[in-house]
Amino acid sequence: KIEQLYFTILHRVRASLSNNARAHREVLDDLNEKLADKLFVNFSLFQSLPDVWGIQQLFPVMPIENLTQPLTQRAIIQDITCDSDGQIREYVEGAGIETSLPIPEYKHGEQYHIAMFMVGAYQEILGDLHNLFGDTDSVHVELNDEGYVLTNAIKGDSVKDVLKFVDYDSAILADNFAYQVNKLDVSTQCKEGYLAELNAGLEGYTYFED
Known part of the structure; x- marks a missing residue:
């Protein structure tokens, strides 16, 4: 109070x-x-x-x-x-x-x-790469008589890209993760879900996404 x-x-x-x-x-x-x-x-x-x-x-x-x-x-x-x-x-x-x-x-x-x-x-x-945040998505803005046009969209770094900068091989990480997952006493569907989640994360953006 x-x-x-x-x-x-x-x-x-x-x-x-x-x-x-x-x-x-x-x-x-x-x-x-x-x-x-x-x-x-x-x-x-x-x-x-x-x-x-x-x-x-x-x-x-x-x-x-x-x-x-x-x-x-x-x-x-x-x-x-x-x-x-x-x-x-x-x-x-x-x-x-x-x-x-x-x-x-x-x-x-x-x-x-x-x-x-x-x-x-x-x-x-x-x-x-402080905290391993990579380059952001970017786009060129060109002005014309009617307003503006967005061109040259460039995708920012993925998690996999950033890991490579610090000498981590994402393929080896994925293989090691898969080895550990396959030892789990869970269903095949559950294992596939874990692996898909990791692969999506490695391919994803280093910033929050919608």
């Missing part, structure tokens, strides 16, 4: 302040950071935005979903690695640099995309 009271007070204090008042901005920044939600995004900071971690480079970040909705929440973007440094701690905003990102209300189960701009091939070249 004390914690609930504490956060209720913080919310009420924040609501009484104005971002247009220069004297309020430092307090607002502190409150926004304390009240921000963690937004886990399906990517690896160390693979896709290594300069954010390495030299605290700022890239424009914004939601590209529900843009007609008011920005009622603040969020701190967290990647899906197990590293506490996999977090974007500063965001470009109209008034300057903020420690959290304004976003529309997030509703559980809805598709929600975040865009990170001005990244380019340099970040991709610098990116590493």
Whole structure:
């Protein structure tokens, strides 16, 4: 109850302040950071935005979903690695640099995309296989008089691809797994299911899939 009271007070204090008042901005920044939600995004900071971690480079970040909705929440973007440094701690905003990102209300189960701009091939070249997250799917966007066209879709790394980078042979892993499965006292159908699950995992993406 004390914690609930504490956060209720913080919310009420924040609501009484104005971002247009220069004297309020430092307090607002502190409150926004304390009240921000963690937004886990399906990517690896160390693979896709290594300069954010390495030299605290700022890239424009914004939601590209529900843009007609008011920005009622603040969020701190967290990647899906197990590293506490996999977090974007500063965001470009109209008034300057903020420690959290304004976003529309997030509703559980809805598709929600975040865009990170001005990244380019340099970040991709610098990116590493931290936690064995590989290259992401990519596509070229070509602008024309009618809008845009998506071309050159390139599939990201599979689990099998990433294992090869660290000198693990997926065929040997699969054979060893099959040997252990065949010793189990379960039905043939169950064994086949285990093997199919492993093979699907090896061929699958290193990030979450729908």
